[in-house]
Amino acid sequence: MNRRLFIHRSAILLTLASAGQRVSSFGNTAKNVAGYSIKQFEDEGLAHFSYAILADRKIVLVDPARDPRPYYAYAKEQGAKIVAVVETHPHADFVSSHLEIHRDQDATIYVSKLVRAAYPHQTFDSGNTLKISDRVVLQAINTPGHSPDSISVLLNVDGRDAAIFSGDALLIGGVGRPDLREYSGEQATQREKLAHQLYHTVQDVYAKLADEVVLYPAHGAGSLCGNALKGAKQSTIGAERTQNFAFQRQSEEAFVRQILNDQPAIPAYFPYNVEVNRKGAAPLLTSLAAIPLIGAAEVAVSPAALVDTRSAAAFRQSHFPGAINIPERNKSESWIGTLIEPKGSFYLLVDTKEQGRLQLEKIAKIGYEQFVKAVVLFGDFVAQQSEDFDQAAFDRSPQEYFIVDVRTTEEAKEAPVFKGAHNIPLAELKQHISELPLDKTIVVHCASGYRSAIASSLIHESVPKAHVWDVGEHIKAYKSAVN
Structure with missing residues (x-):
């Protein structure tokens, strides 16, 4: 068999839906008045937003996703050329296509000098501007806090601030996490330093913008780069001034304590993605075809x-x-x-x-x-079979089982299901598997059966001798009984 996956360059004009991104348009009124438009691309799986700024048949992309095809299709549709890519920082939660776009489209990559980027680029920091047309100019502003090398991009139209692309620094209803970029062994010291920088970024940059400036972040609700974010896809500085905790009157120390409190575990791939983005990723389809x-x-x-x-x-x-x-x-x-x-x-x-x-x-x-x-x-290959959850046996004496709740700490506190369950969030389970007992059947549950399926297989992978039952979708009945 041993054949290559059918992924070819002829697939480059796949529909946007098949490329995994949704597209939303904003700024149509502004386009009619000032000759520009902004299109938002959404990757729901990663809660990632990227943008195409169009003016004078030229497109500047901000924080593009790994797959460049949707941007190429949009440029073709508009009869425009992609002339530049702006990276607000080396992202931790996804890999960008900036290098591939640079090679395919001869587009200049703009990024902060603090990134120490290994790909061809133009530095873009406070004081630097990028002119798209006679009326539309992009201005770089260093906005450290989520990372030390973050910038925001201020869109200026006819001398007026119209929108800001904030990357991960300012999000809708919150701010980016300051604990994802550790450059020294003193991790707590580094994240506290970034948290203090983020306080000043909010107060000295974003808070000084006019209320009507539209906010376009790189992430929405569900992103691992933020916490407790709102579900909206765009906002305004005025709205954030009233609803975002980061703008509320509070001391710097109180702000730092709040954003460092109860942050979830950092996924294993985050540091890896930062380095890939700093170097530039290989072309997508070429990489997949191999x-x-x-x-x-x-x-x-x-x-x-x-x-x-x-x-x-x-x-x-x-x-x-x-x-x-x-x-x-x-x-x-x-x-x-x-x-x-x-x-x-x-x-x-x-x-x-x-x-x-x-x-x-x-x-x-x-x-x-x-x-x-x-x-x-896999097909119909016959291999190992897992034991199903014996609900009748469990219901007769649940106290005899070691129950593991792999939901988040917040979920477990807000809606406990089984008395005496041990809460170990799935993201942290690998570090605690050795602590699980082998003299009892381990019963694993989550909120719907998805995370418990992962968790039970993870336990078996690490400890093949463990006796594990996945409650799976049966958990819905137990939750209903509790409620």
Whole structure:
């Protein structure tokens, strides 16, 4: 079998929906008045927003995603040329296509000198401007805090501040996390320093903008780069002044304490993505086309990990021993990046060839395609079977089982389901598996059955002798009974 995945350059004009991004248009009124428009591209899985600023048939992209095809399609549709890419910082939660766009479109990349970028670029810091047309100018502003090298991009039209692209520094209802970029061994000191910088960025930059300035962040609700964000896709400085805690009157120390409190675990892939973005990623389709497609019988015995993206039900029926089940769904690429270290190699197990292509495109968003040894068509291959959850036995004496709740700490506190359950958030489970007892059946649950499927396979992968039951979708009945 051992054939190459069917991913070719002829696929470059795939629809935007198939490329995994939704497109929203903003600034149509402004276009009629001032000769410019802003188009927002959304990746729901990563809660990522990127932008195309169009003026005078020239396009400047801000924080583009890994797949450049939607931007190329938009430029063609508008009869415009992509002339520049602005990166607000080296992103931790996704890989950007800035280098590929530079090579394909001869577009200049603009980024802060503090990034120490290894790709061809033009430095873009406070005092620097980028003129798109006689009426539309972009101005760089250093806005450290989420990272030391963050910039925001202020859109000026006819001498008036119209919009600001804030990257991860200012988000809707909150601010970016200051704990993701550690350059020294003193991690607590570094994140506290960035938190103080973020306070001054809010007070000295964003708070001084006019209320009507439109806010376009790089992320929305659900992003791992922020916490407790609003679900809106755009805002204004005026709205943030009233609803965003960062603008409220408080001391610098109180602000720092609040944004450093209860931050979730940092996914394993974040530091890796920062470095990939600092160097520039390989062309997407070329990288994907190099990955072979094989059958389950061809999987070689090796130290490579096994990431099974089939449904939890299919996994329970038959799976390779030691495989980790991360079923395909929205945000599954984040879980792969959280639980699989960016090193070594792994097999990616799927049901169909098409699912293999889609899965590769998803993990390529975080630069993980280079770790895929092969995509494996599992088919009807007969392997190991998992024991189903024995609900009757559990209900007779739940106190005899070691119950693990893998929801977040906040979820577990707000809506407990089983008395005496041990809360270990899924993102932190790998660090605590050795603490689990082997003399009891371990019963794992979450809110819907998705995270518990991942968790139970993760425990089996680390401790094959452990006796584990996944409550799965049965949890819905238990939650209803509690409520």
